[in-house]
Amino acid sequence: MSAQILDGKATAKAIKAELKERVAALRAKGVVPGLGTVLVGDDPGSHSYVNGKHRDCAQVGIESIRRDLSATATQEEIEAAVAELNADPACTGYIVQLPLPKGRYENRVLGLIDPAKDADGLQPSNLGKLVLMEEAPLPCTPRGIVELLNRYDVPLKGAEVVVVGRGVTVGRPLGLLLTRRSENATVTLCHTGTRDLAEHTRHADIVVAGAGVPGLITKDMVKPGAAVLDVGVTRTDDGLAGDVALDVTEVAGYVSPNPGGVGPMTRAMLMVNVVEAAERRLG
Numbered sequence: 001m002s003a004q005i006l007d008g009k010a011t012a013k014a015i016k017a018e019l020k021e022r023v024a025a026l027r028a029k030g031v032v033p034g035l036g037t038v039l040v041g042d043d044p045g046s047h048s049y050v051n052g053k054h055r056d057c058a059q060v061g062i063e064s065i066r067r068d069l070s071a072t073a074t075q076e077e078i079e080a081a082v083a084e085l086n087a088d089p090a091c092t093g094y095i096v097q098l099p100l101p102k103g104r105y106e107n108r109v110l111g112l113i114d115p116a117k118d119a120d121g122l123q124p125s126n127l128g129k130l131v132l133m134e135e136a137p138l139p140c141t142p143r144g145i146v147e148l149l150n151r152y153d154v155p156l157k158g159a160e161v162v163v164v165g166r167g168v169t170v171g172r173p174l175g176l177l178l179t180r181r182s183e184n185a186t187v188t189l190c191h192t193g194t195r196d197l198a199e200h201t202r203h204a205d206i207v208v209a210g211a212g213v214p215g216l217i218t219k220d221m222v223k224p225g226a227a228v229l230d231v232g233v234t235r236t237d238d239g240l241a242g243d244v245a246l247d248v249t250e251v252a253g254y255v256s257p258n259p260g261g262v263g264p265m266t267r268a269m270l271m272v273n274v275v276e277a278a279e280r281r282l283g
């Protein structure tokens, strides 16, 4: 048996083509969506992701606004960039690329984002709305994972899902999304303190691995036919390494590749969030 590939790259391309038409309709009504990014420091991954986000904007017809700050930028300078984007009418939504360099207070910065311009769903009051099951922009990676599973008809209702990783951009919000009534999955959130990870993953219909540990999920840890999504990114001397061993495809029913799986979906969902926020302006 060989797993079906959950092709995030192709799916993201199709989503962006749909969005291009929605953006054209918005522009025809006088609403010009503009995505702002705040990028601090020299991390090559963060630079590559932000550049990709602006390439997506150009493809879809969204204006780009960049605030690139040096690695020595102070907390006050970062907060000033956020205040500028809050006040800029051309910026209809924006993100602060994470992680910030060591010593900066990420949660404080996220707390200063105007909730109405939060394109990432990571502003604390929007995350709170997710907990309260109220409408809010959704964090991009969890939203991308759910969208990818839906587009490939991987059943979520009643599914046992094991999420590996408890970070704020993936693991925690993904658990909240998947347990909404609309998804109705049962979620086990595993992390570095989990005693026997394999014992959990072996019973899962869907495994989402975002721990940042290369090759963490091996084929003996996967139930035959399960869906396995690789969200882990580790930069090694040999290039990018995911959390899922390649031979998992021999056992799994569905596998998202890495690269080319959840990463492009994360970017596509950012574009969706920006377009939806602009559409809300029309009422």
Ligand SMILES: Nc1nc2c(c(=O)[nH]1)N[C@@H](CN(C=O)c1ccc(C(=O)N[C@@H](CCC(=O)O)C(=O)O)cc1)CN2
Pocket: 045, 048, 049, 052, 095, 096, 097, 098, 099, 120, 139, 140, 141, 169, 240, 258, 259, 260, 261, 262, 263, 264, 266, 267
């Ligand atoms: N403010 C945010 N910061 C971060 C988020 C986020 O959602 N909001 N998520 C991650 C990084 N991320 C988005 O910013 C992201 C990760 C991966 C990709 C992607 O397209 N990856 C490609 C490979 C790219 C490469 O070669 O480097 C793939 O998987 O095919 C896009 C966005 C942490 N920070």
